[in-house]
Amino acid sequence: MRVDAVTLFQSMIDSPLSESIVGRAREEGFLELGFVNPRDFTENRHRTVDGKPYGGGTGMVMMAEPVYRALKTVRKKNSVVILLTPKGRRFDQALALELAKKKHLIFICGHYEGIDERVTPLADMELSIGDYVLTGGEPAAVAVIDAVTRLIPGVLRKEDATVNETFTDGLIEAPHYTRPGVWRGQKVPEALLSGNHKLIAEWRRAQAQELTGKAKSASAVKKKPAVRRKNFK
Numbered sequence: 001m002r003v004d005a006v007t008l009f010q011s012m013i014d015s016p017l018s019e020s021i022v023g024r025a026r027e028e029g030f031l032e033l034g035f036v037n038p039r040d041f042t043e044n045r046h047r048t049v050d051g052k053p054y055g056g057g058t059g060m061v062m063m064a065e066p067v068y069r070a071l072k073t074v075r076k077k078n079s080v081v082i083l084l085t086p087k088g089r090r091f092d093q094a095l096a097l098e099l100a101k102k103k104h105l106i107f108i109c110g111h112y113e114g115i116d117e118r119v120t121p122l123a124d125m126e127l128s129i130g131d132y133v134l135t136g137g138e139p140a141a142v143a144v145i146d147a148v149t150r151l152i153p154g155v156l157r158k159e160d161a162t163v164n165e166t167f168t169d170g171l172i173e174a175p176h177y178t179r180p181g182v183w184r185g186q187k188v189p190e191a192l193l194s195g196n197h198k199l200i201a202e203w204r205r206a207q208a209q210e211l212t213g214k215a216k217s218a219s220a221v222k223k224k225p226a227v228r229r230k231n232f233k
């Protein structure tokens, strides 16, 4: 897959996506990541890319023309152009699966107070990663590219790592444990030590169903605690 990012701050995307699984996916050619900087498409001496908002207000707004010109250099017939903005459609695993099938994604990252609204029709979709405001679209692009890249066939070594996991079948995954069997007084659940594959699969399924039920009802009443603190021995 090819991904291009239209951004003033390339390293905010390039650097985190050079590590770990996505970094390896880039080295192995599963993901080709390119960048285009609107600042290279300005015509004024100071290479200005932003201006004061019409009507007044705080902050600066990115100008439409440099973004338009930057986009034009990478956009092809089969490109899916995604504008990152907190007012966009909420990103989720179902959309990650859909995007993982595309040949070419382009992410437009706003910065400062955002981009001139008139660039919106250039995009195929507006996307948000959650109801909070980031300093720009770059951290959101990182999250989306990460989630999509690991779904590209061949990126994760174990085929079932993407199939059996959280959200793909609509259930939150069962919890995982590794050595030691007892850690600071906490034991690994009996079923996982049984060696009985059927029992293990049943236990995981039941856990997943329970967790999903809990998570759904907790979020419905917006009372899910962020952490459950425990005193360690």
Ligand code: ADE
Pocket (backbone or CB within 6 Å): 084, 085, 086, 127, 128, 129, 130, 131, 132, 133, 134, 135, 136, 137, 140
């Ligand atoms: N830009 C700023 N905040 C954002 C968010 N929550 N999602 C996507 N893009 C953003």
